[in-house]
Every structure is written in C-alpha cells, then in structure tokens.
Amino acid sequence: MRAAGWSTDRPLLGVVADDLTGACDLAGGVAHAGLTTSVTLGVPTEPIPADVDCAVVALKSRTNDPAEAVRDSLAAARALGDAGVRYVYQKYCSTFDSTDRGNIGPVADALVDLLGPDAISLGTPATPQVGRTQYLGHLFVNGQLLSESSLRDHPLTPMTDANLVRVLGRQTTRPVGLVDHSVVRRGAAAIAAAVKASVGAAGEHIDAGRRHLLVDAVEDADLDRLAEAIGLLDVPVVLGGGAGLAVAVARSMAGAGEQGAEELPSIEAGPRLIISGSGSERTRAQVAAFRGKVITLDPLALAGDGSGVERLARDLAEAVHADGTAGAPPTVLVSATAAPSDVRRAQKELGVDRAAALVEDALAQLAVRAVEDLGVRRMIVAGGETSGAVAAALGVKTVRIGALAAPGVPWTYATVRDRPMALLLKSGNFGGPDLFDTAWQVAP
Structure with missing residues (x-):
C-alpha cells in the first residue's frame, strides 16, 4: 500500500467509503473511466474480489461515533490490503460532511498510522463535475462558499466553515497543510515536490512536518495533475477525497479516457419505487418536481x-x-424529505438520533415489503443514511455498477431475495430536479 507508481497487480485501487451513496458515486465514475469495479457493503466478511481494478467498501460511518468509524475503516483497509491493493483511498463527501469531532480526521489519522510512521494523507474533496471546487483551501459548492450554501443547514453535519484546512485541523492533533492552486497549475512535478517537501524540510508552500495535505482543484485538469503527481511519490500515502480525485486516478490508470460501465442484465418489468430520506435542497427539489403518487x-x-x-x-x-x-x-414515491424547519422541529421533540432512526427504520421496512409483496424490482433511494438502511434491510452484500442516470448517480445491479434487482442509491445533493422521472430511461 505504498505510493510508488502504478502497478499492474489487481485490484489497483482500494476505497474505504463512509457511506453507500458516496461509494456508488465514486464507483460509477471509476467504472466509466475504464476500471472494473466492485462495491462491497459493510466491513468485508469474505475476500475482496480479485478480478477487479477498483475494490470499494461502503461503510455507514459518516456520522456514527468516531471510535466506531475508525474501527470499521481500519477493518476495511486491512481487507483491501489483504487483496493486494496498490493504493488505499479514503472516500468522504465532496462537501466534507463532518463535525469537529470527526469523522474525516480520526479516520485519516488511523489509516496513516496503518501505513507507517512516514505516511501522509493527500487529497481533495473537489469534484468539479458536480460543482465542488477547492481554492486556497476553501470549498465551494456551485460557486458558493460551503458555509454560505444549503449545507450550512445540514441536520447532522452543518458545514459553517468553508476553510477545510481549519475544519480538518479541528479533527486531528496532526498538522494539516495545503497545496494551493499556484502549485497545482504548474503541474505534477511541482505538486510532487511540494508534497515531498512537507515530509522533510519546509517547502515554499507547505510547512514542514505536515501529515495531512489538502490540494486545491478547480477543474478536472487539476485533478489529473494531482493523479499524475501521486505516481511520482515514494512515500506511503493514503489518498482521500470525493469521487473526483478517484476518477482522475482511474483515468490515469486506464489511460484511454471514458470506456463506459458494463451493461447490466435486464430486470423484469414491474412497479417502481422511490424512497427519499434526504433533507438536502436538491432532493427537496426532486420531490417537488416528481409527477407521480407521493406518500409522505x-x-x-x-x-x-x-x-x-x-x-x-x-x-x-x-x-x-x-x-x-x-x-x-x-411509480410511487415514499418521502420523508422535509424542509429544514420541519426537520429541526422533529429533532427537538424526539431527539436527533430517535428522529433519524424512526425514519430510516420505517423506510427500510417499506422497501422490504415492496420487494417481497409488491413485485418491485427497480428502486431509487435518495440519501446516504437512507440508502444504507434500505440496502441492509434488503440484505444486499455487493452491487455491480451500470449506467449513469446523472453525474455521480449510477444504477447498480444486486441480487435481492435470490432475484435480480436494479437499485439507484443517490446522494441527497446529486441529480437534476427531474431525476425521479428521468432516471428510469437508463435503468436495467
């Protein structure tokens, strides 16, 4: 798991994702870049597939206790290491969703320690294709500072500070550094030199001794430069960030541009279900735009x-x-999506954990009944926590990646109750307003 140039051993890239929709977001982009990809749900209990280029482990660790997140992330990373991965990638949300207690920082600390005393973490949440960019250490969402976007009202991880160096610095006792855009635009060699300088003597842009390095990126070309720079490093490195950097790494590995994901087997016709548990602004727009039957x-x-x-x-x-x-x-939509004021009211009366548990458990039960009793074989699930709960209730262990319904939103193929099923597991912030109506056009 040292970074010292690309390897021909497979799988090449091992990803520890902090939620299921983020895992599918990354896997969809990597698959379309030309790497065969698998997604395992939960800490692996069986060997990671050895015939893939990218092995993703999807945890449910974004908002749980930091110690639990660290434990599961280390177990996933060790399973990936046993599979012979060349790089370990810490996948977190492209909006850096976390609180001052973690979990991005504690997990990064643990993965760095796993690789050894000289290891560092290196990455960026920037994913320009979906409007996430980082400049001078500040994260922007569709041109707005993170702290001025709708993410400032996130019910679990309100993001009120756009300075990611500062945000990450509150989650770790280790120094956090920045490779700023003036370095990135000079190319891979300049990035690699800046990273190497952080390990030893002080460099021009990075203070000495930095263990966690965030990298500016405002366009895909910046991510491609960073991916190239990773291949020039000779220090142990944990890669990290949103899907954008992972896809750039995949482009570098595949070396031939977009190849397209594999074509999934067709699914029998039948009723279709949408389950929405996300409270994000984008999902609220998708619920409002849906033209079918809605159950609230x-x-x-x-x-x-x-x-x-x-x-x-x-x-x-x-x-x-x-x-x-x-x-x-x-096509029926079962929606727990609500305005931030309604979410806060429920959390105040019930408590944050109980309110979330009631919603997730109810949506998961309805998903199971839809599959077992109503013949639903195509399902969209909106929201990371909701997707994890639904997939667990359905007993999904692995998924294969298919066509993209929107950037970061792939259809997947799973076996549920011994029958094939198409699942679209969507981050709350992704997809256009009409996604709940248009996604079916590319469904298996």
Whole structure:
C-alpha cells in the first residue's frame, strides 16, 4: 500500500467509503473511466474480489461515533490490503460532511498510522463535475462558499466553515497543510515536490512536518495533475477525497479516457419505487418536481402511532396497484424529505438520533415489503443514511455498477431475495430536479 507508481497487480485501487451513496458515486465514475469495479457493503466478511481494478467498501460511518468509524475503516483497509491493493483511498463527501469531532480526521489519522510512521494523507474533496471546487483551501459548492450554501443547514453535519484546512485541523492533533492552486497549475512535478517537501524540510508552500495535505482543484485538469503527481511519490500515502480525485486516478490508470460501465442484465418489468430520506435542497427539489403518487412519512406521526408503518404499507400497496401513466408501470414515491424547519422541529421533540432512526427504520421496512409483496424490482433511494438502511434491510452484500442516470448517480445491479434487482442509491445533493422521472430511461 505504498505510493510508488502504478502497478499492474489487481485490484489497483482500494476505497474505504463512509457511506453507500458516496461509494456508488465514486464507483460509477471509476467504472466509466475504464476500471472494473466492485462495491462491497459493510466491513468485508469474505475476500475482496480479485478480478477487479477498483475494490470499494461502503461503510455507514459518516456520522456514527468516531471510535466506531475508525474501527470499521481500519477493518476495511486491512481487507483491501489483504487483496493486494496498490493504493488505499479514503472516500468522504465532496462537501466534507463532518463535525469537529470527526469523522474525516480520526479516520485519516488511523489509516496513516496503518501505513507507517512516514505516511501522509493527500487529497481533495473537489469534484468539479458536480460543482465542488477547492481554492486556497476553501470549498465551494456551485460557486458558493460551503458555509454560505444549503449545507450550512445540514441536520447532522452543518458545514459553517468553508476553510477545510481549519475544519480538518479541528479533527486531528496532526498538522494539516495545503497545496494551493499556484502549485497545482504548474503541474505534477511541482505538486510532487511540494508534497515531498512537507515530509522533510519546509517547502515554499507547505510547512514542514505536515501529515495531512489538502490540494486545491478547480477543474478536472487539476485533478489529473494531482493523479499524475501521486505516481511520482515514494512515500506511503493514503489518498482521500470525493469521487473526483478517484476518477482522475482511474483515468490515469486506464489511460484511454471514458470506456463506459458494463451493461447490466435486464430486470423484469414491474412497479417502481422511490424512497427519499434526504433533507438536502436538491432532493427537496426532486420531490417537488416528481409527477407521480407521493406518500409522505412524518417522524412525529410515526412516534405517536404504533401502527404507522402498517398504514403506510397499505397506502403503498394501493398506489402500486394503480394503473401506470401512459402505459408506464406505476411509480410511487415514499418521502420523508422535509424542509429544514420541519426537520429541526422533529429533532427537538424526539431527539436527533430517535428522529433519524424512526425514519430510516420505517423506510427500510417499506422497501422490504415492496420487494417481497409488491413485485418491485427497480428502486431509487435518495440519501446516504437512507440508502444504507434500505440496502441492509434488503440484505444486499455487493452491487455491480451500470449506467449513469446523472453525474455521480449510477444504477447498480444486486441480487435481492435470490432475484435480480436494479437499485439507484443517490446522494441527497446529486441529480437534476427531474431525476425521479428521468432516471428510469437508463435503468436495467
């Protein structure tokens, strides 16, 4: 797991992702860059597939206790190391979702320690294709400072500081440095020299002894320069960031531009289900734009009604059995998506953890019933926590990556209850407003 140029051993890239939708975001981009890719859900209990170029482990560690996140991330990294990966990649959200206690910093510390006393972490959340850029250490979301975007109101990880060097510095006792854009634009050799300088004597742009280095990137070309620079390093390095850098690394490895993901087997026709648990601004727009039947889930109502899930299940069955529009199969949206003020009200009355648990458990139960009783074989799930809960309830262990419905939003193929199923597991912030209507056009 040392960075010393690309290897022909497989898998080449091992990814520890802090949630399922982030794992699928990265895997979709890497697959379309030409690397065969697998996604394992949860800490691996079986050997990582040896016939892939990129092996991704999708955890549910973004917002849980830091000690638990570290434990699971180390277990995943060790499993990837046993598979012979050349690079370990710490995948976190392109909006750097975390609080002052972690979990990005504690996990980065642990992975660096795993690689040895001279190891560093190096990366960037920048993913320009979806509007995430980093300049002078500050993260921008669609041209807005992170702290001025809708992410400042995130119910679990409110991002009120756009200076990522400062944010990461509050999560680790180790020095955090920056490779700024004036270095990046000079190319791979300049980036590699700056990184090497951080390990020994002080360099022009980076103070000596930095163990965690963030790198500016405002366009894909910057990520390609960083990917090339990684191949010039001779120190142990944990790569890290959003999907953007991983895709740039994949482009460098594949060496032939976009190849396209594999074509997935077709899925039998039947009703389609959308489950939305994300409270993000983008998902709220997608829920508002959806033209089909909507069933609304309210955590306060669930808390006061022991039969709430049964009632929702009856409503879902009735909606699924309705005729589809213009010959299309019926598509039903079950939504717990709400305005930030409503989310805060539920959290105040129920507590943050209980409110989230009520929603995730109810949505997961409805997903299982839809598959087992209603014949649903194509499903969209919006929200990282919700996707993890639904996938776990369905017993999904691995997924294969298929066509992109939007940047960062691939369809996947899984076996559920011994039958094939198409799942689109979406980060709350991704996809256009009409995604819930258009994604089916490229579904398996």
